[in-house]
Amino acid sequence: MTIRHIPPFARARGLGAAGHGTAHWWAQRVSAAGLVPLVLWFALALAGGAAADHAKLVAWLAAPLNSGLMILLLMAGFHHAALGLQVLAEDYIHSGARFVAVAAIQLACFAGAVFGIASVLRVALMP
Amino acid sequence: MSHRRPKSPNMQNYRPQLTSVLSFGHRLSGVALSLGAFGLAGWLMAGASGQDAFGSAQALLLSVPGRIALFLVTLALFYHLCNGVRHLVWDSGRGFELRAIYAGGWTVVGTSLILALALWTWWPA
Numbered sequence: 001m002t003i004r005h006i007p008p009f010a011r012a013r014g015l016g017a018a019g020h021g022t023a024h025w026w027a028q029r030v031s032a033a034g035l036v037p038l039v040l041w042f043a044l045a046l047a048g049g050a051a052a053d054h055a056k057l058v059a060w061l062a063a064p065l066n067s068g069l070m071i072l073l074l075m076a077g078f079h080h081a082a083l084g085l086q087v088l089a090e091d092y093i094h095s096g097a098r099f100v101a102v103a104a105i106q107l108a109c110f111a112g113a114v115f116g117i118a119s120v121l122r123v124a125l126m127p
Numbered sequence: 128m129s130h131r132r133p134k135s136p137n138m139q140n141y142r143p144q145l146t147s148v149l150s151f152g153h154r155l156s157g158v159a160l161s162l163g164a165f166g167l168a169g170w171l172m173a174g175a176s177g178q179d180a181f182g183s184a185q186a187l188l189l190s191v192p193g194r195i196a197l198f199l200v201t202l203a204l205f206y207h208l209c210n211g212v213r214h215l216v217w218d219s220g221r222g223f224e225l226r227a228i229y230a231g232g233w234t235v236v237g238t239s240l241i242l243a244l245a246l247w248t249w250w251p252a
Contacts, residue, residue, distance in 0.1 A: 029215065029218060032211050032214075032215065033215065035208075035211075036208065036211075036212070039204060039208060040208075043201075043204070043246055046250070047246055047249045047250050051174075053185075054174065054177075054178040054181040054182065057174050057181065058174070061171075061174065070171075074164075074167070074168065074171075077160075077164045077167075078164055081157075081160065081161040081164050084154075084157045084161070085157075085158070085161055088154060088157075088158070094134050108165075109161075109164075112164060112165050112168045113168070115168050115169075115171075115172055116167065116168035116171050116172070118175075119168070119171035119172045119174065119175035120171060120175075122175035123171075123174060123175050
């Protein structure tokens with residue numbers, strides 16, 4: 001017996017029951033691929049003493065290449081975190097709290113990215 | 128929806144194997160890294176707020192509990208990074224033979240441990 005969750009036309013288009021298809025899966029892979037060089041860059045910079053004290057942090061983060069990469073790291077990182085945590089909420093929360101959790105995850109990750117980026121810009125644009 | 132039925136995943140029914148332990152580790156390290164991302168945002172806010180706020184943030188990070196948390200986040204980072212690459216290889220349709228799955232799994236464990244320890248050996252602070 002086949003259980004059909006998806007109408008024939010939707011199945012033919014391959015977009016799944018919710019109409020979102022592979023968007024979540026693909027965004028998770030794209031952000032993952034972007035994060036590979038970004039986290040290695042950040043780890044090497046920290047190991048190299050980029051943030052050993054406040055003056056060094058400001059000088060390092062204010063360089064356009066570093067501010068840009070840090071903003072990319074925050075965007076890709078929080079996007080990837082939101083996508084991954086959403087999967088955990090969907091897998092492990094079996095009540096109506098699931099929707100609240102998914103919304104809270106997305107809002108919190110959005111806020112984290114914005115506060116982080118605002119801080120980078122504050123340092124980068126400091127007179 | 129029936130609320131009394133057992134729901135998947137029923138982890139208690141399975142003997143731990145490298146595959147399942149690494150899979151769960153990928154999720155657990157992902158949660159740790161999500162917390163780490165908020166830590167990074169807070170750390171950057173402290174840095175943007177000035178010398179005093181950054182000094183307090185650094186003191187917290189370089190305290191003994193701070194260093195333990197940082198080391199665990201580093202370990203989670205390199206594990207999630209290596210195992211994430213393993214996932215990307217699977218996504219390309221390769222590496223599904225049982226031997227390859229175990230070889231890749233042990234490679235990920237070894238590589239992530241080496242990278243985490245190397246970074247902490249190198250770290251100046």
